[in-house]
Amino acid sequence: RSLLRDPVLVAFIIHAFTFSIITAARGVSSEVNNASLAFIDENHSTLSRELIDAFYPPRFKRPVEIAPAEADTGMDRGLYMFVVAIPPRFEEDLIAGRRTEIQINIDATAMSQASIGAGYIRNIITQRTSSFLRRTDNRVSAPVNLVVTKAFNPNGETSWFTSVVMIINQITTISVILTGAALIRERERGTLEHLLTMPLTAYEIALAKVWANGLVILFAVATSLGLIVRMTLHVPIAGSPLLLIFGVVLYLFFATALGVFLGTLARSMAQFALLVILTNIVLQLLSGGTTPVESQPEWLRYITFFFPSRHFVAFSQAIIFRGAGLETVWPQFATVAAIGIVCFAFSMSQFRQSISVSR
CATH class of the missing domain: 3.40.1710.10 (abc type-2 transporter like domain)
Known part of the structure; x- marks a missing residue:
């Protein structure tokens, strides 16, 4: 109900999972099209x-x-x-x-x-x-007959890759924005003090923001995969969409926890917006969606191992493009879940401390 009262945020979510994905998939292409x-x-x-x-x-x-x-x-x-x-x-x-x-x-x-x-x-x-x-009498033979076979994307369509990466990036961005903005909105409007007078714990207040906004993200992702990726852009999904949705649920533990943490740190919506920009740029650039993880310096690869976004990109691409099952992606699932739970617990403790100060 709180989200529906904010038409700008609703429009932002719709744009992020529809027009933004179509524009990125079709607007930027590495193939040659209509060359003179x-x-x-x-x-x-x-x-x-x-x-x-x-x-x-x-x-x-x-x-x-x-x-x-x-x-x-x-x-x-x-x-x-x-x-x-x-x-x-x-x-x-x-x-x-x-x-x-x-x-x-x-x-x-x-x-x-x-x-x-x-x-x-x-x-x-x-x-x-x-x-x-x-077809002539001239027989020209090469010493090696090189046969190239492309797996998972035979024609090298950029839109297949770009659309999926955009959804992955939007999940991180929107999850952080929704949860963090919900907390800051309560603080700026003075309704957080009303919640503190109720028999509610800090954990219950934060969890209400997390699961409600997480549910919005899940619905947006499922809709975008079906209507935008499969029907509009005609990108085949080789694996199980339900398995991917389950992976999104695990990743939301981290993304929403990050939103709660940034919302706790920021004193205003302007500060929160700056923190979101700084954090999302790092997560997106080092996740492996923009550039392969193998192209990063060795010391940086060790650091990005602790970024759930890296493992999220890995298992999402494996499920969508390669048709991987749970027996293949369970290590990434376990890593994302473990890091997400730790971040979630830390964010809850920070939010609880901020609530106790407010009291």
Whole structure:
């Protein structure tokens, strides 16, 4: 009831688990999409035509054939991100076994797209050329046939990873904000003194804030997984959603305890907001969701072992992407539960001390 009386906070929760996740998943992508591509075809052979026809949406726009003199002008005007130049006698040289080259001109002002797109173009041209040569008398064999198989995300869709990481980050942020803001709201409005006149212990007052706001988070996570991740973004969930929800319950012991602790430290909502920003940045950056834990310095990896967010990210990704069961993720579950219970007990003791001072 207290939460429903705060429309701004309700709107913030809805945005955090809906539009914020969609924007992060679709707005930032590491794949190439609708890249403009032009070909300078000076060979006009069957192979060069196959290479041009090998590029199509959604990764690339339909290729445009241009004259050599148009390449520099087109790239200067930003019309083409990539210009591929096929030299004369290209097909004849390949069939004869002579070395030949294809030139790829790249507009690198968009560095990420340029780098990834160059790899796409290289792979497509290599595969089509090899396929063409297998149909001729020229047998070109490589010493090793490299077969790459991608597990859990075959097409490398960024939205699959980003949407799940966003939910994980939002759980931490919203849990801390809701519980801490609930305590500070009681203090600022003077209703905390009313609660102290009732036959209630500090533990009961804090626990009421924890379980009520934790229930809101659970409902938001379940709804977001079903409506946003699965139905809107079409991200498959390989594991059990119920197992993931159980893991969220364990993690909420830590997240809500952190909110109670920060709410006890802060004397105003402005102080609390600053503490939340500082704390969440550290938890999110070191959890392994933004960058892999293995990329962190060795001394820092030992410290992050005591961060429940690191283990939460680990078992969430294992359940959602790899279909892991309880027999696989129980060590992370146990670690999160143990750290969460310790933090919960410490936060309750700090809140009890602050209540006793108020009395």
